[in-house]
Amino acid sequence: MWTWFHKLASPPHFYRIAGLTIPAFSWAAGLLVAAGLYGGLVLAPPDYQQGEGFRIFYVHVPSAILSMFVYATMAIAAAIGLIWRMKLAHAVAAASAPIGAWFTACALATGSIWGKPMWGTWWVGDARLTSELILLFLYLGYLGLRSSFDDLQRADRASAVLAVIGIVNLPVIHYSVVWWNSIHQGSTLLTPGAMPIAMKWPALCMLAGFALFYGAVLFVRLRGEVVRRERSAAWLREVLVK
Amino acid sequence: MQDSGRQTGLEARSVHAWRGDRHVIRGLSLRVTPGHCLHLAGPNGVGKTTLIRILAGLIRPEDGSVLWRGEAVGHDPDAFHADTAFLGHDNALKADLSPLENLAFWSALAGRPAAAVAATLGAFGLQACLGLPVRVLSAGQKRRVALARVALSGASLWLLDEPFTNLDTGGIRLVEAQLAQHLAAGGMAVVAAHQPVTPDQGEVRRMELS
Amino acid sequence: MTARPGLWRVGMAVYARDLRLAFRRWEQAVQPVVFLLMVATLFPLALSPEAAQLRGVAAGVLWVAALLASLLALEFLFRADHEDGSLEQLVLSGHPLGWLSIFKVLAHWTISGLPLVLVSPVVATSLAVPASALAVVMLSLLLGTGVLSFVGGAAAALTLGVKRGGVLVSVLTLPLVMPALIFGAQAADLAIMGESARGPLLLLLALLVLSVSLAPLAIAAALRIGVE
Numbered sequence: 195m196w197t198w199f200h201k202l203a204s205p206p207h208f209y210r211i212a213g214l215t216i217p218a219f220s221w222a223a224g225l226l227v228a229a230g231l232y233g234g235l236v237l238a239p240p241d242y243q244q245g246e247g248f249r250i251f252y253v254h255v256p257s258a259i260l261s262m263f264v265y266a267t268m269a270i271a272a273a274i275g276l277i278w279r280m281k282l283a284h285a286v287a288a289a290s291a292p293i294g295a296w297f298t299a300c301a302l303a304t305g306s307i308w309g310k311p312m313w314g315t316w317w318v319g320d321a322r323l324t325s326e327l328i329l330l331f332l333y334l335g336y337l338g339l340r341s342s343f344d345d346l347q348r349a350d351r352a353s354a355v356l357a358v359i360g361i362v363n364l365p366v367i368h369y370s371v372v373w374w375n376s377i378h379q380g381s382t383l384l385t386p387g388a389m390p391i392a393m394k395w396p397a398l399c400m401l402a403g404f405a406l407f408y409g410a411v412l413f414v415r416l417r418g419e420v421v422r423r424e425r426s427a428a429w430l431r432e433v434l435v436k
Numbered sequence: 437m438q439d440s441g442r443q444t445g446l447e448a449r450s451v452h453a454w455r456g457d458r459h460v461i462r463g464l465s466l467r468v469t470p471g472h473c474l475h476l477a478g479p480n481g482v483g484k485t486t487l488i489r490i491l492a493g494l495i496r497p498e499d500g501s502v503l504w505r506g507e508a509v510g511h512d513p514d515a516f517h518a519d520t521a522f523l524g525h526d527n528a529l530k531a532d533l534s535p536l537e538n539l540a541f542w543s544a545l546a547g548r549p550a551a552a553v554a555a556t557l558g559a560f561g562l563q564a565c566l567g568l569p570v571r572v573l574s575a576g577q578k579r580r581v582a583l584a585r586v587a588l589s590g591a592s593l594w595l596l597d598e599p600f601t602n603l604d605t606g607g608i609r610l611v612e613a614q615l616a617q618h619l620a621a622g623g624m625a626v627v628a629a630h631q632p633v634t635p636d637q638g639e640v641r642r643m644e645l646s
Numbered sequence: 647m648t649a650r651p652g653l654w655r656v657g658m659a660v661y662a663r664d665l666r667l668a669f670r671r672w673e674q675a676v677q678p679v680v681f682l683l684m685v686a687t688l689f690p691l692a693l694s695p696e697a698a699q700l701r702g703v704a705a706g707v708l709w710v711a712a713l714l715a716s717l718l719a720l721e722f723l724f725r726a727d728h729e730d731g732s733l734e735q736l737v738l739s740g741h742p743l744g745w746l747s748i749f750k751v752l753a754h755w756t757i758s759g760l761p762l763v764l765v766s767p768v769v770a771t772s773l774a775v776p777a778s779a780l781a782v783v784m785l786s787l788l789l790g791t792g793v794l795s796f797v798g799g800a801a802a803a804l805t806l807g808v809k810r811g812g813v814l815v816s817v818l819t820l821p822l823v824m825p826a827l828i829f830g831a832q833a834a835d836l837a838i839m840g841e842s843a844r845g846p847l848l849l850l851l852a853l854l855v856l857s858v859s860l861a862p863l864a865i866a867a868a869l870r871i872g873v874e
Contacts, residue, residue, distance in 0.1 A: 319828075324824065324828065328821040328822075328824050329821075331817070331820065332821050332822075334817070335818045338814055338817055338818075339805065339814065339818060342805070342808045342811065342814055343808065348871065348874070351871045352804050352868065352871055355804060355864060355867050355868050355871065356818065358864075359800060359822070359864050360821070363821075
């Protein structure tokens with residue numbers, strides 16, 4: 195297993211694998227999102243309490259889950275990069291950050307749009323919304339810190355420390371609806387029996403589709419990072435010329 | 437055992453280092469033993485400062501290892517640092533404090549008695565400016581205060597990066613005298629310098645970097 | 647070989663030196679307090695001077711002003727040491743860097759956080775805060791500025807050597823101290839309304855304990871990266 199991991203972490207090997215997997219991820223993502231949207235917007239019944247307005251759930255919840263998943267990936271990759279000094283790990287963190295930031299912004303925006311008809315307000319200062327907003331600021335801070343260094347190695351390592359520090363926010367977001375009396379509804383997608391299957395399967399499709407979308411975009415960006423970091427290496431010249 | 441003599445010193449094995457995109461240090465090995473001084477020479481930009489900073493433990497080399505008394509520095513970095521004194525390009529002096537106050541702080545960190553500070557500063561020709569704020573001293577005087585800090589540390593290994601910067605001939609002779617005393621007492625030194633390093637005692641080996 | 651000095655002696659030496667340096671340049675050191683006083687004066691001018699309205703926003707205004715004042719001072723925590731080479735000497739001192747950082751942050755808090763706490767009753771009174779609430783307001787600021795100094799210290803360590811890094815330090819610190827701001831302002835607000843602020847105060851204390859334990863690790867890691 196370690197040899198597989200080691201091979202994957204080698205830039206020329208990864209570059210080749212990425213070339214094969216990106217189209218696969220993209221097609222799978224496209225199909226799943228299409229299925230999820232059709233299931234959620236057309237097939238699924240309207241919510242008995244919230245009516246049709248509920249359907250924004252199919253974009254809001256996967257975005258929010260991905261925003262946290264991407265940050266977790268980023269922080270773990272950053273930690274690996276710091277501890278084992280693996281350049282590709284730092285590249286994963288760097289490539290994930292903008293994607294995660296967009297997912298977070300999307301979750302906040304769709305949540306706000308959903309909140310207006312449901313709660314009567316665009317924003318409320320409760321724990322979950324605030325900690326998700328903090329997550330967006332963490333992403334932006336990470337990107338800002340990265341870009342303020344000319345030396346790539348220093349940028350990698352300083353931003354890796356920041357990413358690891360910010361991980362404490364993730365449990366706060368997730369458990370905020372448990373620890374505090376929040377206006378935000380509790381966990382439904384991941385709690386068994388909380389949702390009828392007709393509503394659940396489109397949401398899971400969307401979630402899987404978004405995750406594969408993240409994978410595809412991540413690999414595309416990673417290839418770019420590899421090219422940037424290994425620009426003086428011989429193997430890259432051969433590959434690009436081919 | 438014969439090997440124990442070689443063990444009590446600083447050693448670098450096949451050290452590689454990059455600065456940005458440049459591969460500055462390529463597979464470099466060196467050894468410094470008690471009573472010896474290693475003089476790193478070479479043109480500007482060749483990597484003398486990078487190498488000294490690697491030996492000091494500020495930069496972790498991309499490949500290769502640095503050993504102190506036979507053990508990798510990473511095993512007990514605090515013990516290594518406690519026995520090492522580093523002089524970089526900057527003097528590490530606070531402009532608003534006097535030389536006495538500056539060195540009193542560093543000697544407290546090094547566990548040295550405060551009484552020795554004034555005497556050491558005197559040995560570097562600074563008796564007249566003991567109580568003046570460092571910002572009114574000349575560049576050469578500031579460098580002397582920084583060198584006094586190294587002499588005061590009681591460390592076995594001195595790592596000096598361009599110690600003679602800004603010094604006049606009198607200052608250079610003073611530093612070489614202190615270096616000779618240090619080597620005679622069984623200490624070691626690595627000095628990166630453009631000019632020759634000629635202490636009265638102790639053996640100096642020159643290593644040209646390219 | 648000389649005997650190594652004890653950790654407390656070393657820590658106090660670091661603390662004492664930073665305080666001495668700040669007193670030699672006290673005009674610089676008082677700037678955060680001056681800022682707080684000015685900002686607090688702006689609010690009654692910009693809003694109405696009516697006591698009831700001021701009292702409603704007093705907790706938030708006081709806290710945000712104290713936050714901004716502390717952020718201003720953060721940039722100086724490591725910058726001078728980094729520029730004159732003292733920082734790399736501290737890294738090479740052979741003493742635990744996290745331990746030394748605690749004392750540097752404490753010195754910084756004594757210079758920029760503690761004065762804010764001491765001045766806050768005056769500022770709070772000017773914002774129509776009742777005298778009964780002043781103790782809680784001060785306590786919340788005491789704990790909150792502590793959190794700020796430690797978390798901000800990590801942000802300052804990460805941005806070592808970045809040109810004009812002042813704004814970046816604030817951008818990095820704010821998300822991490824928002825919980826402290828929320829609880830602190832909540833505690834002050836409850837006290838102003840005459841209710842018990844025990845809950846938020848205890849949470850704030852927990853945040854302080856968390857920052858004091860974790861921030862030094864982050865600061866040490868960041869400082870090592872910064873002096874390479």
